[in-house]
Amino acid sequence: MAHRLELRSISKRFPGVVANDDISFSVEPGRIHALLGENGAGKSTLVKIIYGVQQADEGTMLFDGRPVRVGSPREARALGIGMVFQHFCLFEAMTVLENVALGMDDPPPRRELEARVREVMTAYGLGLDPHREVHTLSVGERQRIEIVRALLGKPKLLIMDEPTSVLTPQEVEALFAVLRQLASEGCSILYISHKLGEIKALCTSATILRGGRVVASCDPREETAKSMAELMIGGSLKALKPKAEGQLRETRLSVEALSAPGDPPFGTSLKDVSFSVRSGEILGIAGVAGNGQNELLEVLSGEKLNGVSGTITIGSARVEREGVSARRRLGLATVPEERNGHAAVPALSLAENAILSARARKGLSHGGLIRLKAARDYAKSVISAFSVKATGEGALAGSLSGGNLQKFIMGREIGQEPSVLVVSQPTWGVDAGAAGFIRQAMIDLAARGAAIVVVSQDLDELLELCDRIAVLNEGRLSETMNVKGISIERVGLLMGGVHGEPHAAEAA
Numbered sequence: 412m413a414h415r416l417e418l419r420s421i422s423k424r425f426p427g428v429v430a431n432d433d434i435s436f437s438v439e440p441g442r443i444h445a446l447l448g449e450n451g452a453g454k455s456t457l458v459k460i461i462y463g464v465q466q467a468d469e470g471t472m473l474f475d476g477r478p479v480r481v482g483s484p485r486e487a488r489a490l491g492i493g494m495v496f497q498h499f500c501l502f503e504a505m506t507v508l509e510n511v512a513l514g515m516d517d518p519p520p521r522r523e524l525e526a527r528v529r530e531v532m533t534a535y536g537l538g539l540d541p542h543r544e545v546h547t548l549s550v551g552e553r554q555r556i557e558i559v560r561a562l563l564g565k566p567k568l569l570i571m572d573e574p575t576s577v578l579t580p581q582e583v584e585a586l587f588a589v590l591r592q593l594a595s596e597g598c599s600i601l602y603i604s605h606k607l608g609e610i611k612a613l614c615t616s617a618t619i620l621r622g623g624r625v626v627a628s629c630d631p632r633e634e635t636a637k638s639m640a641e642l643m644i645g646g647s648l649k650a651l652k653p654k655a656e657g658q659l660r661e662t663r664l665s666v667e668a669l670s671a672p673g674d675p676p677f678g679t680s681l682k683d684v685s686f687s688v689r690s691g692e693i694l695g696i697a698g699v700a701g702n703g704q705n706e707l708l709e710v711l712s713g714e715k716l717n718g719v720s721g722t723i724t725i726g727s728a729r730v731e732r733e734g735v736s737a738r739r740r741l742g743l744a745t746v747p748e749e750r751n752g753h754a755a756v757p758a759l760s761l762a763e764n765a766i767l768s769a770r771a772r773k774g775l776s777h778g779g780l781i782r783l784k785a786a787r788d789y790a791k792s793v794i795s796a797f798s799v800k801a802t803g804e805g806a807l808a809g810s811l812s813g814g815n816l817q818k819f820i821m822g823r824e825i826g827q828e829p830s831v832l833v834v835s836q837p838t839w840g841v842d843a844g845a846a847g848f849i850r851q852a853m854i855d856l857a858a859r860g861a862a863i864v865v866v867s868q869d870l871d872e873l874l875e876l877c878d879r880i881a882v883l884n885e886g887r888l889s890e891t892m893n894v895k896g897i898s899i900e901r902v903g904l905l906m907g908g909v910h911g912e913p914h915a916a917e918a919a
Contacts, residue, residue, distance in 0.1 A: 413476030415440045415599040421470035430456040432623040443600045445610045448620035449842030450814050462494045463487040493566035495557045497573040503546035514560045531562050535589045546677050550699045551582035570601045577700045580903035607636035640843040654858035660690040663862035664831045669721035671710050679703040684888045688862040695877035696866045703886040704866050708835050712745040713738045742830030754820045757809030762790040772827040797822035814845040835866040
């Protein structure tokens with residue numbers, strides 16, 4: 412039997428970098444095959460070549476045993492190659508059916524399309540109302556639109572790029588059921604994910620990339636998550652050292668009855684949010700994207716003041732009417748989700764980016780004047796302490812990889828020894844080695860007495876890091892739950908009762 416997909420010596424170069432270097436592997440019919448690697452390993456470039464977004468400089472691609480050259484996504488779909496991207500391409504003000512039609516090369520008449528959509532949804536258990544507007548749907552429901560759109564093309568190969576990064580545990584199980592059904596029908600699936608536990612549960616073969624080259628292949632069912640991570644990074648992976656069990660001390664951050672308007676047009680308003688965090692404690696806030704996480708960070712940091720009600724206390728000081736600088740002087744440090752343009756300015760050097768948030772606590776300015784040597788020295792210390800790969804403190808932030816920029820930003824904030832740290836998505840898009848480093852740095856900061864709030868869509872990360880977890884859903888925060896003995900099913904239900912649907916958590 413011919414391979415469904417076979418790559419022979421695929422290479423792709425960009426100015427100054429070899430993204431793919433002599434890559435060869437194959438995917439069998441009906442196989443769920445994982446493509447693993449750190450950020451920058453070459454995964455994205457490779458799947459873009461397979462899907463026709465980019466062209467290889469060298470090498471041959473075979474599909475169902477015959478050589479093909481895929482010049483565009485349209486040509487890929489004509490061959491039988493579908494792809495569900497990590498970031499959905501949907502119009503929020505339009506219906507499910509309208510979005511499906513917009514993504515098709517030659518959509519049939521509306522009535523015929525609706526019948527086909529309903530047929531696919533029924534066959535694969537993808538419950539969705541074709542006439543619902545997208546902005547009323549949860550992230551998991553939006554992903555179903557992309558899957559339905561791909562399945563309408565009856566793909567022989569389906570590429571899934573980080574498909575579970577924003578799903579609840581229940582939605583992940585539903586997705587896996589669909590993928591297993593597709594595989595049983597002969598469809599091959601090329602599956603990209605950084606969640607190695609899911610790779611073990613779902614995939615039957617894997618190709619591992621490092622530095623643009625194939626370095627290993629394996630059966631994930633016979634590996635551990637740790638062994639696969641070590642193949643990806645080419646070295647040993649250190650286990651996190653938990654902070655010593657000790658008496659939690661005074662409350663460092665207290666939030667009472669906090670409400671705030673959402674960002675237009677589809678932002679989520681915060682509604683009566685209350686929580687507190689003590690010295691030495693890490694509180695996790697779980698939730699699917701779009702449930703008020705960005706609004707919460709803006710309110711806690713002092714970036715959003717208009718329309719905010721309730722109280723925020725840092726130490727013993729009420730700060731709900733204070734701006735960013737005043738809160739930072741009281742010991743608050745924050746890291747927003749968006750690295751480029753929010754946490755850092757790409758066109759500024761690392762030393763200049765250090766000044767943006769550390770000028771007061773690290774003495775990088777005096778009398779209104781910037782102390783450039785002090786800023787350079789502080790940036791150097793962050794680069795050294797957090798193993799940031801950069802040409803030096805004069806390197807532009809935009810020249811760093813995503814993982815290295817995240818390490819610098821986290822190091823810039825942690826190096827100020829804040830009494831309160833609030834961080835959103837601390838390891839989003841970061842490879843296994845850098846993620847472990849960042850998580851350990853937060854644990855060590857808490858051990859030194861800081862109170863930490865971690866907002867993350869990665870439930871595994873929160874369970875590994877935190878003492879307590881709460882769930883943010885439709886702008887409301889659940890009760891906090893101790894991580895020890897926590898019910899993952901209940902957390903998933905709390906995460907999933909969103910966007911106009913009945914609250915599953917209340918039903919539970």
